[in-house]
């Protein structure tokens with residue numbers, strides 16, 4: 359019964375997301391949902407390496423920055439069509455991740471988290487200081503939206519862009535689902551659960567870990583491109599380590615290794631700070647506390663908790679199981 | 680066969696492994712004949728598990744050479760040895776927590792998979808056909824090791840003896856020619872050990888060469904064609920079960936009394 363309800367719940371969620379801009383009149387909320395969907399793409403990527411494979415990467419925002427700057431620079435400096443720039447950005451980001459992942463994932467142990475953290479810092483420093491290319495802290499303005507589609511859909515319209523982001527988020531969610539149910543997903547979970555045994559079973563562990571990291575970078579690159587061409591302005595601040603910690607938080611809060619946990623977590627990390635404005639200067643402290651409390655109260659994230667709550671409610675209301 | 684007249688499935692020559700000052704394995708040479716069951720026995724800490732880890736490629740040799748079916752494998756990484764026909768189990772229960780028995784078997788049969796790329800991701804026709812074949816194969820093997828009907832059972836719900844059997848099944852799923860079993864009877868009661876004896880003999884009957892480490896002498900004496908005895912990383916005896924159990928050096932170092 360419960361299994362049969364999952365596709366229905368997904369369809370309902372999708373219908374809600376499609377209807378939202380038509381009914382929500384406050385543009386600010388449409389913007390928040392749009393950003394949360396971009397963060398959903400980020401979080402899916404983070405979930406592939408952190409949740410499915412068990413290796414915490416601390417550079418998801420840095421990689422998002424690579425995607426954002428790649429797409430921006432291609433379209434502004436080289437005059438590429440925005441569509442082409444956005445489409446190529448995830449691949450450029452994935453390529454970058456190979457250079458970090460290859461040396462750090464070939465060795466066992468905890469180097470990976472530290473190397474990725476360092477990588478995020480390097481990205482930040484380069485974006486800050488390579489001013490001839492990135493304009494440093496001042497950032498890049500007037501980043502264009504994509505060209506009109508068939509001369510019909512005008513993406514300068516926020517709602518049209520909303521549907522573009524929704525489409526990409528749905529496609530990336532579907533891709534993640536395919537990965538999870540494939541034999542590749544099973545092998546990634548095996549590595550997370552017992553890397554030594556996976557190796558003894560003949561799994562070329564480092565190749566799978568590298569694949570997971572490169573996939574996570576691909577997602578981050580797509581999110582970065584969508585972000586840059588939506589906001590129209592980027593500077594390094596958005597792509598620092600703090601935002602990478604948010605991506606980790608989104609996965610943990612939502613439900614590590616699950617398909618919809620990161621969606622939930624992405625909405626949480628976009629909406630919560632908006633409601634915790636007063637706590638702006640205590641951001642990291644509040645987040646730290648939140649993380650500790652969440653880990654204690656819901657060690658497997660919010661999604662399994664919601665599942666249990668649903669079960670309890672269903673029982674109370676007398677639904678068959 | 681028992682005297683190794685056929686070409687060996689596995690050969691160790693002058694193999695040593697030092698951990699700092701500890702000579703865990705010291706100038707060890709022996710071979711496992713094709714379709715033979717070889718026992719590896721000795722006191723705790725005599726280097727048995729280290730020998731298995733060296734053959735499997737968990738860590739590099741300090742000295743020596745290892746051949747699998749005539750091919751030198753000491754420079755080949757651990758994950759590239761199972762495709763050559765080598766499989767092993769671990770002394771301590773080693774499975775994938777949270778997996779079902781069937782999922783465990785499918786990862787155990789990883790090297791049998793052809794469709795690992797884009798085809799697997801998008802569940803192409805070939806990938807689905809292969810997955811179905813692998814599931815059939817795994818289900819048959821589960822029945823073979825005595826876990827018929829347990830495919831959907833989460834590993835955590837299996838008894839410790841069943842987990843031991845699953846480890847063997849998972850190793851067999853790679854279709855090995857050489858199987859290394861490290862204390863497969865650990866935590867089993869007498870009846871379960873007797874069933875394990877039959878299983879090991881049935882594995883041999885399938886044409887697999889088996890090296891088995893065990894402390895239960897009844898099991899070792901029953902299934903082994905030959906036995907190698909280790910003490911302090913060195914081979915102190917080698918021969919048929921009868922010869923080994925009456926060897927004064929072995930009785931002195933390990934058995935205590937004649938079995």
Ligand SMILES: Nc1ncnc2c1ncn2[C@@H]1O[C@H](COP(=O)(O)OP(=O)(O)O)[C@@H](O)[C@H]1O
Nearest residue numbers: 698701703721722723724725726727728729730
């Ligand atoms: N990874 C390791 N690092 C350091 N010492 C080890 C390691 N593995 C085994 N040893 C040592 O090597 C010796 C042999 O151990 P082992 O092969 O596990 O013995 P057995 O399996 O015969 O009980 C022991 O002294 C043990 O402490």
Ligand SMILES: [Mg+2]
Nearest residue numbers: 727728729770
């Ligand atoms: Mg041992």
